[in-house]
Amino acid sequence: MRFAVGGIFNETNTFAAPVTDISAFTIRRGEACLDLAGANHSLGGAIDACRELGIEAVPTIYADSLATGTTARPIFEALLDELAERIISAGPLDGIALALHGAMVAEGHPDADAAIVQRVREVVGSGVPIAVAVDFHANIGQPMLDAADIVTVYDTYPHCDQAERAREAVALLARTARGEIRPVTALVKPPMMPVPQGQHTEQPPFRDLLARAHEIEARGDALIVSVAGGFAYADVPEAGLSVLATTDGDPALAHAIASDLARQAWNARDRMAVHNVPVADAVAEAIAFPGGPVMLVDVGDNIGGGTPGDGTALLAELLRQGARGAIMVIADREAVALAARAGVGGLLEATVGGKTDRWHGDPVPVRGRVRSIGDGRWVHEGPEWAGVPVEMGTTAVVDVDGVTLVLTERATAPGDQQQLKSLGITPTEQRIIVVKAAVRWRGGYGPIARHAIHVDTPGLGSANLAGFPYHHIRRPIWPLDADAAWPHPA
Template identity: 30%
Template sequence: MAKILILDCKQEVSSFNPLLSEYENFHIAHGDALYSHRGLNTELGGAFSVFDQHPDIAVVPTIAARAGSAGLVSAEGWSRLSAEILDAVRAGADRIDGVYASMHGAMGAVGELDPEGYLLAEVRKIVGPDVPIVLSLDLHGILTERMLQQIDGLTLYHTYPHVDFGDTGARAARLLLSVMNGEVKPVAARVVVPALVRGDELITGTGCYGDLIRECQRIERDGSALAAGIMIGNPFTDVPELCTQVIVQTDGDVATAETEAKRLANEFWPQRFRMQGKLIALDRAIAQARTMTGPVVFTDAADATSSGATGDSNAILAALRSAGYPGRVLAQIVDPAAAATAHKAGVGATISVTLGGAIDPARYKPMETTARVASLSDGQSRLETMKTELDAGLTAVLVFDNFTVVVMSKSVSLFDRAMYYSSGCNPVDFDLVVVKSPHTEFHMYDAWVEKNFNIDAPGATSADLPSLGHSICARPIYPLDPDVEFRPKATIYTAATQR
């Protein structure tokens, strides 16, 4: 019976978030606890759906370590986390025949700017040179040279907003089985594109980026490639190999891998201008929203917690209050002190607190307010699409004037409506909803609002990329540098076990 070791490590960071992540930010599951992903739309869930169909396969679940997006992991936190992950792998690595590693690709730690590369290199040392390793990554990941040197194959997300978590894991599982059975001998071509992108054109269902992703899917489906994708990286993870890159992996066909990777890169490059955030000034958005009859969304992508921002921006709240916007406003904010005060006072109490600037006071000035505590909760919820757990800590719904604000103690992903719903707030009941994510699935907001305004506001994940202050990534790179030349060059990687 063949044995497949499974591990999972995922976090996306913003280098511009001043609050470091710690070991305690990670939700860690060991051993059989990973089977809880069966039936879920996660990479592990997708992989299990494949492996469970093969009675001759024994899965060795080791560890899953996941944290919400935030700042870099502290040196101490990374030392403890990485040691725990590798200890779990060592404990399960006896006589295994393959490894599936589920990762994000946009981690970063103090003293280790390529955490995934480090882990994969250490896993390779543990399992030896003859055990195939297949990796799955978010398309916002940063695939490094060190990562590519350790693996035999990879699969990438093909959707944004992301909905194909399970499909990506299933594709990785099938690829790993093909490599283990000697049915394929993968070779990959990688073309690095010196561009960082953001904005609506990245929505794969409607944008020009999606048109290119469908080409990647086509060459996978017609058999030209084992795997293909365009990784746009996380532009807020300021690390040496941050870039856009095209990856095409074939069954030993170097020429096709190189030709297709170069073709896709050449098609991507002239569209980099379109793939930038189109922002509207906050005062103009407020003025327009006042004249509209239907509900509107104010997208605060600069404070997108799922991209690594702090979640404590009050920029939109303060501007709406200052402008005297009359409609009913629903918003979210991370402010542990305000949430604690509300819990101490109790439901129905009137409290005086400040909102905002709890984590990033250099960007956001705390806003004084007197509010009624409408409800309290423990901040537990589940993502709408993945059904995985959220833990926002002590959470309160505060109401003042025409504002209803869900105040959380900890940052969690806000790319759906989960925290609104679990706090008893339905966005359709409001005139203006603040969404701290660059995009959500269409049905969640865009299907029923009159307008979704992409607000120009300060934050650790602002789409105004030149304003952030990158200092580590390779230069020149667009749009940080306006005049960048590009001629596609493919680097070829054979499967690690075939070298």
């Protein structure tokens, strides 16, 4: 058998500045897609599964990016055209395996993932099964399910099972292609939109919801049962939590399973609510804590959720309170250029951060010695994305009073200790580590963190959803509408 593999992977924060430049995407064409084999990655997992099952994996195109703002229409449509053309020119195929995020928005395509699967369906017709592996933060809608045969969702946040879920998708795709099973999926979406910080899957209530899903799978009642936490920062109708159940040809059973688990999620919503610490209190608490590292979690500037990574609220407060032994990464191309001009050992005088938009604090004036300048390349050691390379762009380490400031050209989510280790910095020796994340930091830093403080910083990742100008989500929806009711009264 031959399965085409590929995808377009983007998580969209529709409140962030739109993407108009194709360079936001890393694009692997043809054979280059196969470089992801062996990595903890959904495309890599799909390729590995094909090889193990004796199926030829036919690479097409894989375009991915950091979480960003809405993708410009011509960029999205050009990528989609290329995916379609490469599938057409791949010759006879027995199945398609797509690695998508599930919360992508492009101009003119509010459900871009559905648009991708629909286009692929048009190209291959009804006779070729399509499997899709999506992120835990996917905002899943019925149109994507209608066009796909199989959808798997990561069961972990921080994400550690990308490859495994894609392997599951390919295994079910193979059984479907051989006519052994006839997957049917039910989707139930209670009116709830929990923020990322309330979605940690190693803690209740998500831990319990996923344990229940796995129990149902283990019992053999369903082929796949998934709970996708959803992504609240995409202002689209399908934003929010999704429960999916896929059975072998039994739609009523799929619906009953999904409804039951959705009710359980709805009833647990209050335990998904989060309460963060004001900036000044958080910094005082971190300074007073004996030993370290203390993680100051910059929730408002959660890079993995599409923020610019240049939020300054914590930098300003750390300097104001005279913190010692703190480290913080800020994306600021302009400041990196100034540091490079000053050179190693030189003096940097610059205003740092707060330059992308008005959501993430003001630029902060700093004066410090440049300790090092590097190319900002490193490879994830895991558990998240192990083996996947990262390019932060030119990166300068600058000592500013008691704060080690790492300036990068590109925003980079802080899920892995290699981000600092690759710069010769030992994370365990830091007293305070600022992470621009909600939950993702736990993958790399969880094992070494002595204490963590979630900070109510301003920004496009803020847990205070009432501060966002929503126009397209379903209303009423929890937590924006405390009185949201479900099931809806008849």
